[in-house]
Amino acid sequence: MTRTTNTAQYDINSPENLARRKHGLSVLSQIDGHQGEAVIEALADINPAMGHHVAAFSFGDIYDRPGLDPRSRQLVTIGVLTALGGCEPQLKVHIGAALNVGLTREEITEAILHAAVYCGFPRALNATFTAREVFATRDDPA
Amino acid sequence: MTRTTNTAQYDINSPENLARRKHGLSVLSQIDGHQGEAVIEALADINPAMGHHVAAFSFGDIYDRPGLDPRSRQLVTIGVLTALGGCEPQLKVHIGAALNVGLTREEITEAILHAAVYCGFPRALNATFTAREVFATRDDPA
Amino acid sequence: MTRTTNTAQYDINSPENLARRKHGLSVLSQIDGHQGEAVIEALADINPAMGHHVAAFSFGDIYDRPGLDPRSRQLVTIGVLTALGGCEPQLKVHIGAALNVGLTREEITEAILHAAVYCGFPRALNATFTAREVFATRDDPA
Amino acid sequence: MTRTTNTAQYDINSPENLARRKHGLSVLSQIDGHQGEAVIEALADINPAMGHHVAAFSFGDIYDRPGLDPRSRQLVTIGVLTALGGCEPQLKVHIGAALNVGLTREEITEAILHAAVYCGFPRALNATFTAREVFATRDDPA
Amino acid sequence: MTRTTNTAQYDINSPENLARRKHGLSVLSQIDGHQGEAVIEALADINPAMGHHVAAFSFGDIYDRPGLDPRSRQLVTIGVLTALGGCEPQLKVHIGAALNVGLTREEITEAILHAAVYCGFPRALNATFTAREVFATRDDPA
Amino acid sequence: MTRTTNTAQYDINSPENLARRKHGLSVLSQIDGHQGEAVIEALADINPAMGHHVAAFSFGDIYDRPGLDPRSRQLVTIGVLTALGGCEPQLKVHIGAALNVGLTREEITEAILHAAVYCGFPRALNATFTAREVFATRDDPA
Numbered sequence: 001m002t003r004t005t006n007t008a009q010y011d012i013n014s015p016e017n018l019a020r021r022k023h024g025l026s027v028l029s030q031i032d033g034h035q036g037e038a039v040i041e042a043l044a045d046i047n048p049a050m051g052h053h054v055a056a057f058s059f060g061d062i063y064d065r066p067g068l069d070p071r072s073r074q075l076v077t078i079g080v081l082t083a084l085g086g087c088e089p090q091l092k093v094h095i096g097a098a099l100n101v102g103l104t105r106e107e108i109t110e111a112i113l114h115a116a117v118y119c120g121f122p123r124a125l126n127a128t129f130t131a132r133e134v135f136a137t138r139d140d141p142a
Numbered sequence: 143m144t145r146t147t148n149t150a151q152y153d154i155n156s157p158e159n160l161a162r163r164k165h166g167l168s169v170l171s172q173i174d175g176h177q178g179e180a181v182i183e184a185l186a187d188i189n190p191a192m193g194h195h196v197a198a199f200s201f202g203d204i205y206d207r208p209g210l211d212p213r214s215r216q217l218v219t220i221g222v223l224t225a226l227g228g229c230e231p232q233l234k235v236h237i238g239a240a241l242n243v244g245l246t247r248e249e250i251t252e253a254i255l256h257a258a259v260y261c262g263f264p265r266a267l268n269a270t271f272t273a274r275e276v277f278a279t280r281d282d283p284a
Numbered sequence: 285m286t287r288t289t290n291t292a293q294y295d296i297n298s299p300e301n302l303a304r305r306k307h308g309l310s311v312l313s314q315i316d317g318h319q320g321e322a323v324i325e326a327l328a329d330i331n332p333a334m335g336h337h338v339a340a341f342s343f344g345d346i347y348d349r350p351g352l353d354p355r356s357r358q359l360v361t362i363g364v365l366t367a368l369g370g371c372e373p374q375l376k377v378h379i380g381a382a383l384n385v386g387l388t389r390e391e392i393t394e395a396i397l398h399a400a401v402y403c404g405f406p407r408a409l410n411a412t413f414t415a416r417e418v419f420a421t422r423d424d425p426a
Numbered sequence: 427m428t429r430t431t432n433t434a435q436y437d438i439n440s441p442e443n444l445a446r447r448k449h450g451l452s453v454l455s456q457i458d459g460h461q462g463e464a465v466i467e468a469l470a471d472i473n474p475a476m477g478h479h480v481a482a483f484s485f486g487d488i489y490d491r492p493g494l495d496p497r498s499r500q501l502v503t504i505g506v507l508t509a510l511g512g513c514e515p516q517l518k519v520h521i522g523a524a525l526n527v528g529l530t531r532e533e534i535t536e537a538i539l540h541a542a543v544y545c546g547f548p549r550a551l552n553a554t555f556t557a558r559e560v561f562a563t564r565d566d567p568a
Numbered sequence: 569m570t571r572t573t574n575t576a577q578y579d580i581n582s583p584e585n586l587a588r589r590k591h592g593l594s595v596l597s598q599i600d601g602h603q604g605e606a607v608i609e610a611l612a613d614i615n616p617a618m619g620h621h622v623a624a625f626s627f628g629d630i631y632d633r634p635g636l637d638p639r640s641r642q643l644v645t646i647g648v649l650t651a652l653g654g655c656e657p658q659l660k661v662h663i664g665a666a667l668n669v670g671l672t673r674e675e676i677t678e679a680i681l682h683a684a685v686y687c688g689f690p691r692a693l694n695a696t697f698t699a700r701e702v703f704a705t706r707d708d709p710a
Numbered sequence: 711m712t713r714t715t716n717t718a719q720y721d722i723n724s725p726e727n728l729a730r731r732k733h734g735l736s737v738l739s740q741i742d743g744h745q746g747e748a749v750i751e752a753l754a755d756i757n758p759a760m761g762h763h764v765a766a767f768s769f770g771d772i773y774d775r776p777g778l779d780p781r782s783r784q785l786v787t788i789g790v791l792t793a794l795g796g797c798e799p800q801l802k803v804h805i806g807a808a809l810n811v812g813l814t815r816e817e818i819t820e821a822i823l824h825a826a827v828y829c830g831f832p833r834a835l836n837a838t839f840t841a842r843e844v845f846a847t848r849d850d851p852a
Contacts, residue, residue, distance in 0.1 A: 009307050010349045016300060023293050039693070046700040047677045049349070054689060057341050058259045065294045065333070068252035075214050076253045079221020080260040081690060086512035086654035090260075090690040109473045110210035111218045117200045118222040118232075120830040121480060122507060122516040125465065132472040151449050152491045158442060165435050181835065188842040189819045191491070196831060199483050207436045207475070223832060228370035228796035232832040251331045262688040263338060264365060264374040267323065274330040342685045352678035356643050360679045363647020364686040370796035374686075393757045394636035395644045401626045402648040402658075404546040405764060406791060406800040409749065416756040484827045494820035498785050502821045505789025506828040512654035516828075535615045536778035537786045543768045544790040544800075547622060548649060548658040551607070558614040577733050578775045584726060591719050617775070625767050633720045633759070 012052040021052050024060030031063060031070060033100055035093045070101035078111050082127040083119040091127055095134040105135055154194040163194050166202030173205065173212060175242055177235045212243035220253050224269040225261040233269055237276040247277055296336040305336050308344030315347065315354060317384055319377045354385035362395050366411040367403040375411055379418045389419055438478040447478050450486030457489065457496060459526055461519045496527035504537050508553040509545040517553055521560045531561055580620040589620050592628030599631065599638060601668055603661045638669035646679050650695040651687040659695055663702040673703055722762040731762050734770030741773060741780060743810055745803045780811035788821050792837040793829040801837055805844040815845055 007014035012021070028036045043051035063073060074097055081091040098108050108131055116124035149156035154163070170178045185193035205215060216239055223233040240250050250273055258266035291298035296305070312320045327335035347357060358381055365375040382392050392415055400408035433440035438447070454462045469477035489499060500523055507517040524534050534557055542550035575582035580589070596604045611619035631641060642665055649659040666676050676699055684692035717724035722731070738746045753761035773783060784807055791801040808818050818841055826834035 008348070009304055009344045010346070020293055043693075043696065046703070047681060047696050050677075050681050050684065050689075050692065050696055053341075053345065053681075053684070054693075057337075057345070058689060060293045061337065061341070062256060062259055062294070064292070065252060065255075067248050068256060072214075072217050072249065072253065073256050075217040076221040076256050077260055079218040080225040080257050080688075083222040083225040084261060084653060084688075084690060085510060087690040087694065090693065106209050107214065109476075110207060111214070113207075113473060113476050113479070114204060114210060114215050114218050115222050116476065116479070116830075117204055118219055118830045118832055119226060120506075120510075120826075120828045120833075121476075121484060122510060122513040122828055123830075124476065125469075125480075125516065126513065128469065128473050128476055135472070150490070151446055151486045152488070162435055185835075185838065188845070189823060189838050192819075192823050192826065192831075192834065192838055195483075195487065195823070195826075196835075199479075199487070200831060202435045203479065203483070204436070206434070222830075226795060226830075226832060227368060229832040229836065232835065251334075255331060255334050255337070258334065258337070258688070260688045260690055262364075262368075262684075262686045262691075263334075263342060264368060264371040264686055265688075266334065267327075267338075267374065268371065270327065270331050270334055277330070346682060346685055349678060349681075351674050352682060356640075356675065356679070357682050359640050359643040360647040360682050361686055363644040364651040364683050367648040367651040368687060369794060390635050391640065393760075394633060395640070397633075397757060397760050397763070398630060398636060398641050398644050399648050400546075400760065400763070401630055402546045402548055402645055403652060404542070404544045404549075404790075404794075405760075405768060406544055406794065406797040407546075408760065409753075409764075409800065410797065412753065412757050412760055419756070488824060488827055491820060491823075493816050494824060498782075498817065498821070499824050501782050501785040502789040502824050503828055505786040506793040506825050509790040509793040510829060511652060532777050533782065535618075536775065537782065539615060539618050539621070539775075540772060540778060540783050540786050541790050542618065542621070543772055544787055545794060546648075546652075547618075547626060548652065548655040550618065551611075551622075551658065552655065554611065554615050554618055561614070576774070577730055577770045578772070588719055621767075621771065625763075625771070628719045629763065629767070630720070632718070 012049050012056075017052065017056065020056040020060050023064075024055035024058070027059040027064045028055055031059070031100060032093055032097045035096050039093065071098075071103055074098040074101055074103055075111055078108065078127070079115055079118075082112055082115040082123055085119075085123045085126065088126065088130045091130045092134055095131050096138075099134075099138065105131075154191050154198075159194065159198065162198040162202050165206075166197035166200070169201040169206045170197055173201070173242060174235055174239045177238050181235065213240075213245055216240040216243055216245055217253055220250065220269070221257055221260075224254055224257040224265055227261075227265045227268065230268065230272045233272045234276055237273050238280075241276075241280065247273075296333050296340075301336065301340065304340040304344050307348075308339035308341070311343040311348045312339055315343070315384060316377055316381045319380050323377065355382075355387055358382040358385055358387055359395055362392065362411070363399055363402075366396055366399040366407055369403075369407045369410065372410065372414045375414045376418055379415050380422075383418075383422065389415075438475050438482075443478065443482065446482040446486050449490075450481035450484070453485040453490045454481055457485070457526060458519055458523045461522050465519065497524075497529055500524040500527055500529055501537055504534065504553070505541055505544075508538055508541040508549055511545075511549045511552065514552065514556045517556045518560055521557050522564075525560075525564065531557075580617050580624075585620065585624065588624040588628050591632075592623035592626070595627040595632045596623055599627070599668060600661055600665045603664050607661065639666075639671055642666040642669055642671055643679055646676065646695070647683055647686075650680055650683040650691055653687075653691045653694065656694065656698045659698045660702055663699050664706075667702075667706065673699075722759050722766075727762065727766065730766040730770050733774075734765035734767070737769040737774045738765055741769070741810060742803055742807045745806050749803065781808075781813055784808040784811055784813055785821055788818065788837070789825055789828075792822055792825040792833055795829075795833045795836065798836065798840045801840045802844055805841050806848075809844075809848065815841075 040051040040055060077094045081087045095108055112124050112127045182193040182197060219236045223229045237250060254266050254269045324335040324339060361378045365371045365378060379392060396408050396411045466477040466481060503520045507513045507520060521534060538550050538553045608619040608623060645662045649655045663676060680692050680695045750761040750765060787804045791797045791804060805818060822834050822837045
């Protein structure tokens with residue numbers, strides 16, 4: 001399909017990109033819920049393009065792909081974010097997403113203990129305490 | 143249960159640790175197959191204690207825990223090793239293990255593409271090419 | 285603009301994605317030259333979706349954005365890849381790209397020396413020796 | 427020695443593991459003091475298995491090994507945690523442990539300055555400010 | 569020029585090092601302004617040698633080199649610090665420095681979005697929110 | 711002491727810097743031996759300033775400082791380089807330096823096993839195999 005308009009591919013507000021973003025946001029909402037939407041909103045003033053690509057690319061193009069189910073995707077993400085360290089804000093969102101897509105609290109804490117073998121106990125401890133925060137918020141959202 | 147012998151807990155050749163190691167090696171063999179055993183053997187001369195703990199701790203104590211199944215564990219490991227970078231030798235063994243525990247090649251490459259969102263394309267590219275090596279070896283073990 | 289076809293956004297061979305990929309590949313060719321194209325080709329059998337997104341997303345959506353010129357982009361990339369470590373294959377491609385977009389050899393080696401302050405000498409040494417390989421290949425492409 | 431009970435090796439509350447954990451906790455107390463014990467207690471509700479392995483494996487199996495003295499171990503740990511970054515909570519505990527095992531404040535700050543050469547000034551700065559917090563708490567525990 | 573005094577090269581208060589430090593501090597002030605000076609002052613009690621080398625080496629020896637201009641240096645630094653993660657305190661100072669040497673806010677946020685391709689969205693998100701803090705402080709220094 | 715010449719501080723070939731470099735090289739030779747000198751020589755064509763600063767700053771300014779002995783410094787370095795990963799070339803040089811300054815092979819392998827707790831087994835395995843290479847070369851230098 002050839003372009004009927006003259007907008008550049010990088011223009012995040014082109015009709016094509018608005019459609020990609022809209023779809024991405026719907027995937028994000030199903031997976032991350034309010035927490036994910038909050039990240040996009042927080043980006044609106046500082047870097048709307050980053051928000052666009054988190055939605056359109058990360059969720060619309062990648063997450064939505066059928067070759068790997070959401071539960072499996074969250075296990076990979078928990079591994080990556082635990083290993084990176086310093087990404088506790090994102091780990092919070094993704095542990096929440098993990099619960100949303102059907103991983104249990106036990107599976108999440110086991111995944112982090114498993115990760116300790118491969119990236120060390122310090123990173124795994126920080127991820128564990130992040131999980132505790134998420135679970136506590138779910139128990140008492142006030 | 144109190145100790146009937148006087149061996150220190152750190153003594154990797156105490157009767158207790160021989161039992162722990164033996165069990166760990168049997169778990170490792172089921173998961174990693176020959177590749178994992180090769181790592182333990184490679185450690186025999188340089189650091190037998192490290193080989194002991196890879197078997198006894200990583201596999202006997204952690205991997206064997208029932209709270210997370212092997213397929214899920216390998217997804218976490220693929221996430222961690224992709225994110226760390228520079229661990230291609232271990233990623234080779236673990237992609238092999240992933241196939242052994244029932245992940246398909248498509249799921250493995252999807253997991254790495256998924257990881258790209260969280261740790262960037264360079265690390266994901268290196269992990270992808272490692273996967274290609276593993277699959278090629280499986281196709282033609284010569 | 286609403287979709288006139290029923291292809292999913294994640295389908296890398298939809299008409300829209302073929303167009304995005306085609307544009308991305310043309311940007312990549314201008315910046316990375318043959319080295320970048322070689323990476324996409326190397327992905328064709330193992331993970332064509334990753335190749336699609338390297339082209340369509342990294343180059344078509346991000347690199348092509350007008351807010352930062354290619355010379356500046358390559359300086360950022362050299363910083364990232366030096367700091368990550370273990371990404372020497374990508375650093376090779378990007379040092380080549382840096383030369384293509386007008387950075388001099390002196391500027392590239394200065395950038396790596398500058399990075400040493402922030403990520404340490406070991407990573408900077410490995411990046412420096414990667415630069416030497418790239419320059420040597422340019423001097424003697426045989 | 428064969429098992430007289432039928433408990434699995436992964437069962438952290440088996441008689442063998444209770445003994446391993448008890449010994450590990452006694453090593454941890456000598457090295458880390460209250461700070462280390464606090465970490466184990468903080469894990470009790472969220473991931474008791476992780477607390478078990480921090481005690482039984484990290485301290486009982488590894489730290490207690492005679493091939494490297496505690497002062498030397500803390501120097502290695504300071505290097506690792508400074509280089510990892512994002513592990514300031516663990517670095518606090520381990521800088522305290524370093525003082526406990528006989529490293530002086532001067533040696534600790536020199537170790538971090540030395541690390542700056544290898545992992546860059548930003549990580550070393552963050553480690554230095556963590557050391558300052560620890561020393562300040564020792565000077566004024568209120 | 570041979571040494572006229574007998575002070576060791578490592579002595580940060582030798583006449584030579586006082587001169588190197590003084591020059592480094594003047595470069596640092598031009599680039600980082602008050603934020604950079606604040607880091608040096610914060611080091612005075614805990615690790616004056618580290619403060620000396622940040623000034624004398626990082627700024628006096630490296631930053632001041634003519635082979636790469638300050639604007640280019642800050643692009644490299646933004647890349648390194650975004651990729652490292654966990655260095656938000658330093659990224660704050662360096663985003664400020666980037667504005668001081670003539671990078672625009674748009675160029676800075678584009679640089680971080682560009683980095684996302686190479687080190688992943690989590691690190692880039694954290695860097696973006698750090699940039700937002702810096703810009704907000706500039707808008708309202710109270 | 712005021713400058714009697716008009717050379718800039720960044721000029722690595724000023725009389726002052728020649729003296730700093732000369733002293734740094736003598737420290738480096740005592741610690742690293744031929745391996746360290748080889749790194750400096752390898753830098754001569756690609757980035758002589760980096761070679762200058764490895765010698766003058768890393769060794770002349772930092773390593774030579776009296777507050778931490780060489781054996782302790784090498785323990786820190788082994789921790790850093792194991793944790794960073796991807797720095798096997800530098801780890802080779804520094805494991806050699808560790809032997810030169812009096813650490814035994816057992817202490818070195820224990821240090822790496824200790825590091826495994828804090829940065830995971832993959833990084834520690836790669837460091838262990840690097841140590842094996844170094845020891846093998848010492849046993850059979852041919």
